[in-house]
Amino acid sequence: MNTPTPTKNSTAKEAPTFHGSSLELRNLTMAYGEIEVLRNVSLTVAPGTTTCIIGPSGSGKSTLLRGINRLHEPKSGDVLLAGDTILGTNPDTLRTRIGMVFQHFNLFPDHTAEENVALALWAVKGMPKAQAMAKARQRLAEVGLAERADHRPRDLSGGQQQRVAIARALAMEPEVMLFDEATSALDPELVKGVLNLMAGLGRRGMTMLVVTHEMGFARKVADQVVFMDEGEVVEAGTPTQLFDNPRSERLQRFLSEVL
Amino acid sequence: MDWLNTIIRTFFDFGAMAEVLPQLLAVGLLNTLIISIAATVLGTMLGMMVAVMGISPSKWLRVPARIYTDLFRGLPAILTILLIGQGFARLSQSVFGPSPYPLGIIALSLIASAYIGEIFRAGILSVDKGQGEACRALGMSYAKSMALVVVPQGVRRVLPALVNQFIAIVKDSSLVYFLGLLVSERELFRVGQDAAVLSGNLSPLVAAGVFYLVITVPLTHLVNHFDNKFRTGRRRPAPPTSGLNEVKDLEAASPLTTGSNT
Numbered sequence: 088m089n090t091p092t093p094t095k096n097s098t099a100k101e102a103p104t105f106h107g108s109s110l111e112l113r114n115l116t117m118a119y120g121e122i123e124v125l126r127n128v129s130l131t132v133a134p135g136t137t138t139c140i141i142g143p144s145g146s147g148k149s150t151l152l153r154g155i156n157r158l159h160e161p162k163s164g165d166v167l168l169a170g171d172t173i174l175g176t177n178p179d180t181l182r183t184r185i186g187m188v189f190q191h192f193n194l195f196p197d198h199t200a201e202e203n204v205a206l207a208l209w210a211v212k213g214m215p216k217a218q219a220m221a222k223a224r225q226r227l228a229e230v231g232l233a234e235r236a237d238h239r240p241r242d243l244s245g246g247q248q249q250r251v252a253i254a255r256a257l258a259m260e261p262e263v264m265l266f267d268e269a270t271s272a273l274d275p276e277l278v279k280g281v282l283n284l285m286a287g288l289g290r291r292g293m294t295m296l297v298v299t300h301e302m303g304f305a306r307k308v309a310d311q312v313v314f315m316d317e318g319e320v321v322e323a324g325t326p327t328q329l330f331d332n333p334r335s336e337r338l339q340r341f342l343s344e345v346l
Numbered sequence: 347m348d349w350l351n352t353i354i355r356t357f358f359d360f361g362a363m364a365e366v367l368p369q370l371l372a373v374g375l376l377n378t379l380i381i382s383i384a385a386t387v388l389g390t391m392l393g394m395m396v397a398v399m400g401i402s403p404s405k406w407l408r409v410p411a412r413i414y415t416d417l418f419r420g421l422p423a424i425l426t427i428l429l430i431g432q433g434f435a436r437l438s439q440s441v442f443g444p445s446p447y448p449l450g451i452i453a454l455s456l457i458a459s460a461y462i463g464e465i466f467r468a469g470i471l472s473v474d475k476g477q478g479e480a481c482r483a484l485g486m487s488y489a490k491s492m493a494l495v496v497v498p499q500g501v502r503r504v505l506p507a508l509v510n511q512f513i514a515i516v517k518d519s520s521l522v523y524f525l526g527l528l529v530s531e532r533e534l535f536r537v538g539q540d541a542a543v544l545s546g547n548l549s550p551l552v553a554a555g556v557f558y559l560v561i562t563v564p565l566t567h568l569v570n571h572f573d574n575k576f577r578t579g580r581r582r583p584a585p586p587t588s589g590l591n592e593v594k595d596l597e598a599a600s601p602l603t604t605g606s607n608t
Contacts, residue, residue: 156483183485193480195495197502207484210494244592252480259484277592 107135107294108169108184108262110155115164117147117154124150125318127164132263132296132311137289139305139326140298142315143341148298151315152265155296156185169262183211186256190268192248194240194255200227201236204255212259226254230284246277253284264288266297282308302345306330314338359549366541366550373530374537375557381451381519381533386512388455393462398492400467411463418460423518427453431525447531450522458515465507470500506573513562534558 110132117125125147132138140148153159155166157178166173173181194203204223208214214222227236230250240248249269256264266285270278282301286308289295299305305312306326313323314335322335330346333339399411418426430453431446442448473496481491520535527536538554 158479158482179482179485179487181485182483185483187483189476189480189483191476193474193476195477195480195499197499206494207481207486210490211485246592255484276590280592 104291105135105288105293106262107292109134109167110263110294110296111167111170112151112155113165113167115151115154115166116162117150117159118162119159123162123318125154128315128318128320130313130320130323132294134294135289135292136310137295137297137308138311138313139309140296140313140315141300141302141305141341142321146315147318148315149267150318152187152267152296152298155263155265156182156187158187179211183207183259184262186259186261186264188249188252188256188264188266188269190271192240192245192252192272194248194251196240199237199239200232200243200251200254203240203251204258207255208258222258223254226258227251229257230254244277245273246280249273249281250284253281253288257288263294263296266295266299268298268300270299270301300345302330302342314341316341356547357549357552359545359547362541362545362547362549363553365545366537366553369537369541370534370550370553370557373532374534374554377527377531378516378519378533378535378557378561381447381454381522382512382516384451385454385458385515385519388451389458389462389511389515390508392455392459393466394497396459396463397466397470398497400463401470403488415460415463418457419464423454423457424521424524426457427521428524429453430456431522445528445531446525447522447527450519450525450527454515454518454522457518458511461511461514462508465504465511466497466501469502469504469507470497472503473499506569509565509569513565516558516561 110130112128112130115125115128115130116123128147128151130138140151142148150159154161155173157173161174168181168184194200195206198206201220201223204226205216205219208219208222209216212219224233224236227233230253232247232250232254235243235247238247240251243251253269269285270281273281278301282304285295285297286304289308297304297309309326311323312326312329314321314329314333314337316337322329322333322338329338330342333342396411396414399407400415402408402411427450431449434449435446438446438449470492477499478491478496481495482488486494519533522533523536523539527533532540534554534557535551538551541550542548
């Protein structure tokens with residue numbers, strides 16, 4: 088398969104314009120009702136690094152992300168953002184510090200691209216609307232959409248929509264970005280552009296947790312790769328360790344199927 | 347052809363119609379519209395409250411909304427109007443004066459709000475869950491995400507259903523006559539009926555019926571027109587494009603995506 092191959096992390100180190108925070112999961116367990124979908128997951132993400140989470144559907148990857156910004160409340164265990172527990176704090180405040188990008192973009196269809204980006208700036212951060220719009224246009228320019236700022240989502244391609252969604256999350260100046268299969272719903276031709284954009288964020292110092300099926304991206308961009316199955320972390324390590332020397336039989340099997 | 351003449355005299359006595367026409371216009375139509383529009387405005391505001399309560403995460407808001415809706419949707423309109431119109435007559439006298447007109451509007455609003463609440467609730471629930479999630483993920487509170495994103499989308503979808511509800515209210519407004527209105531407060535039906543009693547034939551009522559149709563039929567068709575438009579949506583028509591355009595615009599425009607890709 089012709090997987091996109093974005094730039095390697097180490098090359099062309101750009102000026103770090105983001106200040107990513109560290110993230111740590113300690114024995115995180117999450118459940119939907121009685122069913123535990125995530126069991127005892129522990130994970131450390133250093134500031135400004137990219138961690139890719141791979142694994143089959145239903146392995147708890149998305150649930151893991153949703154526990155970090157508490158879209159779904161963890162059952163037990165702990166999550167530490169910049170060293171402090173996120174449990175017991177106000178979830179709305181927490182979420183302003185953590186950006187999230189969804190598989191299906193979830194843009195607001197009745198807002199233009201710039202209104203999509205500006206909305207939370209004035210509604211949450213209390214920025215004056217004119218200033219929020221100006222900042223939104225600036226963020227859109229950074230993702231290559233300056234000329235489409237006044238388009239509604241339905242008039243944009245999937246790739247453009249996802250870039251608006253990324254700009255929307257970035258505008259809040261988060262310390263961590265969560266990507267939930269951000270390229271799974273895109274035209275194959277447009278996947279690379281979005282992945283490049285994400286790789287660029289990583290180079291500029293953003294802490295990122297990326298749930299993805301793009302093995303090429305995980306191999307090239309990730310500082311750490313985590314393989315999950317059945318709600319547990321099966322194996323974690325550097326891309327080289329995981330892709331070239333998978334220790335567990337489950338990961339060997341997985342890689343033989345997808346690569 | 348005796349029976350034909352009887353029918354024409356009973357239903358289509360144009361003389362009797364012409365006689366009642368000024369009253370139908372100046373009193374009947376005016377009051378019907380005032381009652382209907384007032385009840386719709388109040389009913390919409392109440393309905394929005396009931397809808398938002400009905401989908402609230404809190405049981406303490408949800409259950410009362412449910413009971414309210416079941417009550418006012420489940421009872422015949424005429425019973426609700428009589429119970430409220432007569433039951434609160436004394437209270438209403440101290441607030442609004444002797445006329446039962448305001449109570450009639452309130453009773454109609456309560457009935458309408460139960461239906462409108464269900465319309466709004468269905469509309470709001472039909473909005474993709476991801477919309478609310480995107481808001482929450484950006485740090486918006488539940489209330490803000492509902493008010494700024496979810497509810498407006500839900501409401502837009504149910505505008506046609508709301509117009510249908512307005513049509514129902516226009517027709518139900520005739521029931522207010524049961525409360526005994528002053529001469530100047532009579533709506534279409536009452537004006538027609540009074541004239542029918544006086545003239546001894548049903549033509550004034552037929553004329554009143556024509557006025558109801560004049561309000562409701564165009565609205566029905568307007569709704570269908572807009573419904574189609576909402577469904578197809580306003581789209582900028584665009585010629586077919588090549589995916590390469592976007593690939594190129596990404597490579598050219600973005601400072602984040604510089605670097606070679608092989």
